[in-house]
Amino acid sequence: MDLLAVEARSILLQMASAHNRANIVILDACRNNPFEGLPDLKDNGLAEMKAPPGTFIALATAPGGVALDGLGANSPFTMALAEHMGQPGLAIEQVFKNMRKDVMAATRGQQTPWDTSSLLTDFTFVAEKVLSAEDRAALQLWNTVQQLRDPVQIMLFVRAYPESKYVPDAYSLLEQVMAEEIAAVAKPSAQTSASDEERALFEAVKGEGTADAFQTYLDAFPKGVFLEEARERLAALKPSGPLTDPSPEPAPTPVPVAEAAPDKDEIKLPDEAVVITMTSPLIAGNDVVRDQTISQLINGSPKFPPIEGLPDELWKEQKCSNCHQWTKEALCQQAQVYADAEVSRSINKQHPYGGGLKVNLRQWAKGGCQ
Template identity: 30%
Template sequence: MIRTWLLLCCGLFLVWSGDAAAKRVALVIGNSNYGQSSSLANPVNDAQLIAGAAKRAGFDEVVTALDLDVQAFQRALRDFRQKANGADVAMVYYAGHGIEGQGKNWLIPVDAELKASLDLPYEAIDLDRVMESLNGAQIRMVVLDACRNNPFARSWRSGTRSLTRGLIGVEADDVLVIYAAAPGQTAADGDGINSPFAQSLAKRLPQPDLPVQLLGGTVRDDVLSATGGTQRPFVSASITGTPVYLVPRTQLAGIEQTPVSAGQQQRQSQGPQTADREALSWQGAMSANTIPAYQAYLADFPEGQFAALARENISSLGAKPTAQAAMRGSEKGNGLAKAGLPYRDMVAPGKPMAIDGVWTISTLNKRLKIEKGRAYALDGWIHAQFWQIVSNMVVHRDIKRIGTGRYVGRDLSLNVKSRFNLLPDGNIKVRLSTFPFATHFVLLKESLDQSAAMDSELALLAAEK
C-alpha cells in the first residue's frame, strides 16, 4: 500500500511539474483617450504593436489593456500579479501619460483629474505598484513609454514638489526598467502611428539571440538615431548577468539570413549554449593571458568569434614584453578578467584625422579618444558582462577616412568591421558589423584635437547634402 501511494505521489508530482513549466507573461497597457487632459494619438497603437511583438518573441500569454481608468488599471495589475507569480519572464509595458510628483513616478489613468499633486495617490498608479505586480517572476521587466509632458502641472499650486517634464530614475533590485527618455526629459509621441521608442522595441523584442540584458541599450541606439539625438532612452538594470534569450537563433525557421562563414554557421547551429561556453572559454584565456591558454581556446573554437584576437595575443606574448606591458601584467583588477586588447603604445599611430578627439559612447556614457587611426578607452567599462576594458586599451584600430564624413576601422572587442559616419550636428554614428544584426550607437563630441579640420569636414558634408 505504501509503495502504491509513493508511486501515486510521484505521478502527481510529475503532472504538477509539467503544468508549472516555465512561462512568459506580459501585460501591455496603452492609454490615449484622456478625459481631463490632452489626449495622445499613439499609445493605443503602440500597445497593439508591442503586444504583437511580444507574441512573436515567445510570450505564452499577452494581456492587452487599453484606455484604463483608475479602477480598471488597479484590477489589471492585481490580475497580472497572479499570472506573473512563478513565471520565467514577466513584462509590463505602459504607453501613456506618466509624471513625477512627490518624489515618485506615477502612471496616469484616463479618468484622472489631478487638480493638485496631493490627488496623485488617489487618482494615479504608483510605479511601485507596477513593480509589485511582477513579484514572483524570475526575470522582471518594466518598459515605460510614458515620459511625456505633465499635462496637469499648470493647474497645480506653485511650490509643490513636481516636475513638468518626464519621470525620475529609480533603483529597483532584480528588475530591468527601460524608460523611453532619460530622467527629466520627455519622449516623442511620434509623427506616424507609433512612437520612435515603440517602433524600436517592437523590432528588438523578437530579435533572435539578443539577451534581455542588452535590449535596453539596443533600443536606446535606435531611438537616438531616429530622433537625431534629441531623445535618449534610459535603462536601469539590476538583473542576473547570465544571458537570458527570449528568441535563441535555434528557434528561427524559414527566415532568410545574411551569408556567413563556416565557423559562424557552426556557432549558429549550436545555439546560445555553445556561444556562452565560448565566451566563458575566452574569459578564462584572457584571465590567464598565456600562450597555452589562448591555444586551448583555439583548439576548442578554431573558427570562434575571438579566434583572430587569440592569434594576435599569442603573437604579442611571443615577443619580448615592454616594461609598461610587464607592469600592466601585475595590475590588480576588480575580480573581472581584463580584455585581451592591445594598449595605446602597442598600436602604431596613423595619420591625423578631423575626428581626432574625445568622445562619449552613447550606450555606456564612457569616454574614448580617437587619435591618429586608433581609438582607446579613457574610462574603463565592462564589456559583454565577462571582461573589463581599462584605460588606454585600444578598442578600434586601422581607422581611416574613405569619403566626406565617412570612416572605417575595426572593432577589436568584437573583431568586426566598424563604420563611422559624421552627423550634421558634429556627433558620429557608429555601425558595427555584428551578426546577425548590426550594432549601432552614437559617439557624442566632447572635445576635438583639430576644430578647424572638423569645421571643414562639416562644411564639405553640408555642401554634399
C-alpha cells in the first residue's frame, strides 16, 4: 500500500506524537479508483476514520463516496472551505457546517462533506476582532442614530467620529432622510380638504390655545385633517404624561424644574397673531428659548446633549453653527418642514435647547421667514 499512497493513519500518529492541543486533518481527495483492474483495489471512496483525542478530521465527501473535481482550478469542497475559513470568530464546527451546505447546493446533493471530531478545546481559523473603546462607542452611537433618523444627530455623529467606517453609511442615511423631509414639504397641504366646520373649529381652538380646547377638536374630529398638529400642540401643553390616567393610584411626586429632563420643560405656545422675525425676542417656548432671538439661538451653544450619551466634550460649550450651515435661507427651508401639518411630528423630536425653538420656527416660516 505504501507504494500506491500514504496511509492517513500514519499522518495521524505523527501528529499525535507532537502533543498539540488540537490537530486538524482536511482531505480533499476525489477517490475515484484508478486501479479498478487490480482485484484487491476495486473499491471507490475513503474508508471511515476515527479521530484520536484532540483531532478534527474533515473529508471532501462521506465515507465510501466520491468527491467531484469541479470545472475550475479548485474543487467545490476547496472553494467553499476557503470562503468560510476567513470569517472572524467562527468556530471550526460552524465553518464546516456552512461549507457543507454550499457544497451540497453546488453539487445538487451529489456530494456531502463529512467530518468527525474529538476536539477538547475551542478552535477558530481567524480570531474575532476586538473592538477598541472608541470603535465600541461609535458602533453604539451609530445604532442609535440609525433608529432616530434625525439629520442633526447624523451630522453630530459624523463630526464626533469622522474616521469611523460608518461615515459613508451616515452620509447615505442623511441624504435619504433629507429627501424624505423635502418631499413631505412639497406635498400639497392637507388643509385644503378640511370642511368649513372643521376649519372653523380648529381656528377657534388655536385661538384659545388650551389643552381642553385641543382635546375638544380631537373628540369632534378623531380622523381630522389637523389631527397631527392638534396632537402635537396637546403634547406640548401636557408633556408629562397621557391625556387621562385610568390608574386609581395617586400621581407621583412632581420632579423639580431644575432636575426635569430637557424635553419635559413647560413650553408656552406662541400667539398665532404675533409675527416672528430673526431678530425679534421670542415670547413663547421654554425658559431657555424665551426672550432670545432666533439669530442668538442658532449662534449659541446647546443646553442639553443633542444625542443621549454623547460625551460632554463633543457638545458642551460648542457652537451650534459648528455643525450647521444655518443661513437664513437654509433655516427657512427647515422651518417649512415644521409648518407642514403632515410632518408636524418632527417638532416632538428632542432639541438641544430642550424644546420650544421648533414651535417658534414653524410660526416664523408661516409668516414668510422675515
